[in-house]
Amino acid sequence: MQNFEYYNPTRIYFGTGEIAKLENAVPKDKRVLIIYGGGSIKNNGVYDEVLSALSNHDTHDFSGIEPNPEYETCMKAVKYIQANNIDFVVAVGGGSVIDATKFIVAAAYFEGEPWDILTKGAEIKKALPFGCVLTLPATGSEMNINSVISRREFNKKLPFANEKVFPQFSILDPETTYTLPSRQVANGVVDAFVHVIEQYLTYPQDAPLQDRFAEGILQTLIEEGEKVLAKPDDYNVRANIMWCATLALNTLISKGVKSDWATHMIGHELTAIFGLDHAQTLAIILPSVMNYKRDKKAKKLSQYAERVWQADKNLSQDEKIDFAIAKTRQFFETMGNHTYLKAYDIDQSKLPLVLENLQDNNMVSLGEHQDITLEDSQKIIEMSYDH
């Protein structure tokens, strides 16, 4: 096991009715900006619950955060915060709203051009405190320091991470997810699943507990993911998926081990170029990464096949790997995601743009061994186009 530092001070309020806890979770003397996306929280009652809990607070509104949140939109929120002396933010939504909020609270106090936070890793000295009301389990953003911001004018989708943007608290009420479109629910399951895979499916690292925690999340997502499509109103199924998605990326399972993240890095560029959902890109790229790196990942792929998919122990290693990849594709397809680019009518002639973006963003040595070069990424993308 490698040395590590683990720190996660986000307080989680989990369960039905917990949105009411906002009243005491947000200090009474704060000027509060509620940041959200489109109007879905106004239709499903969540917005009213939030306002009701904050009825004794001075609240302000900022809406319009997009999926794959846009830099320009974030900067409008920053201006609103500065003009109105906002000193606490509540993000109400899914990963996009929370990611945007992280950037906004960091940019609000930033001296200089906040774009440098994303492109140059500029130091964040101070950030506004914020909490979350999660309505879409998927990205884990509610309990980590990560954020990804897009800037369409430049075809860019860039990450940053900083301890100063830990949510102070996150409220996870599984009932807020009942009204999600099934595509978003399924995408969330796939997203969380691939987050775990990126941290787990590497090579044996003498860290058996991290392996078993990862396998436990994967198994639970498979079982509950299939159930949620059949029984969308089952509270416990919703609750289990929500808790899985948070623990998939609150950094616990990655401690002491090297992670991969190649699928995400390539996937981000597919979203930037073609506008595919984040989960769609993961479902397409991951099986190809598994196949392309099947030799270096062989031991972990076999373990994954046996423990997560109950592969027959008597199969050969290659058979186990083929079985694991086939089961993974089948699971993604059950969750409504295609596993080849062609299914989304992608213009094949534009694939080189993905490579250009990877190069521009210096994504030239990906994976747990940093041995996935641009040429390798090209092959992975080609394998991902069609059967």
Place this chain on the structure above:
Amino acid sequence: MQNFEYYNPTRIYFGTGEIAKLENAVPKDKRVLIIYGGGSIKNNGVYDEVLSALSNHDTHDFSGIEPNPEYETCMKAVKYIQANNIDFVVAVGGGSVIDATKFIVAAAYFEGEPWDILTKGAEIKKALPFGCVLTLPATGSEMNINSVISRREFNKKLPFANEKVFPQFSILDPETTYTLPSRQVANGVVDAFVHVIEQYLTYPQDAPLQDRFAEGILQTLIEEGEKVLAKPDDYNVRANIMWCATLALNTLISKGVKSDWATHMIGHELTAIFGLDHAQTLAIILPSVMNYKRDKKAKKLSQYAERVWQADKNLSQDEKIDFAIAKTRQFFETMGNHTYLKAYDIDQSKLPLVLENLQDNNMVSLGEHQDITLEDSQKIIEMSYDH
């Protein structure tokens, strides 16, 4: 799944050489009290590592914390802190030293009789900040808010828990455990194992992820526990046990589910009356609790038998339960712990004192259903005396 709140802000520094991080983890302007137990940290080099990391700090010493830390000893440390204007504490040791430190940092600012913290749940308004250097993986105290303090003059061993006594940080260097006596290593494995069982082995609660995390810790402790006796100098084995013991009781696996803790409550009184090691009492009581509550725990016992001990799925439920109990006893015995009181030459005529203590401490409705009465505890203790 039940509603829950999860919060754990302790920063973990994990790995070889991490004790050097003390230098920056403790604010430079603090007057620091180093609290420890006997002389073992002076013999194995840990004390020197701590002093070296804190060479630019104003440090003071308080030694002599006992196993099952004693109230009177803690109060001596409180007096030292008050007399010397100590404003930061570093606990160096195992669960006893850390538990003692939690009580000491709470008592240091307490107005009135600190014994009331333990007997009356008196409010703790403020506590000194502290960090830990863990040298004995077992109790999980390094990443939670729990503490158990003994007062031998009254035959009492009482717990308290308060968010104000979260360690600010804990340093976990597996190499500090190389010089532990094998009995303490084995006891630590048993202790962590039973911590997990108390949170897991109840009844199905629609919380599959919590189950799989618990099973993952149990399986890892079984595998690594057997290895550590054979290969005491294997760094990864030590590291895996250390991380398991912390995660066994940092409260994560108990979130959203009801826990048992009957074995611990009865075990504490066996330590108070007979002076048995904490782990020894758990290894004795747990198999009897499993057997006595085999009907109400049947589903979880079967799941435990299948998933943790690979019981044949074709066995009957009763056979699976017998198998699980036998495997548990066998594991404890492999780890050097007897599973019957008689093996420790306990005076059988004194067993009623255990019941008296349970009654005095109001431990009259134990277990996840709070249905273990004093009469039930009496039967469990009788079953635990001999085959």
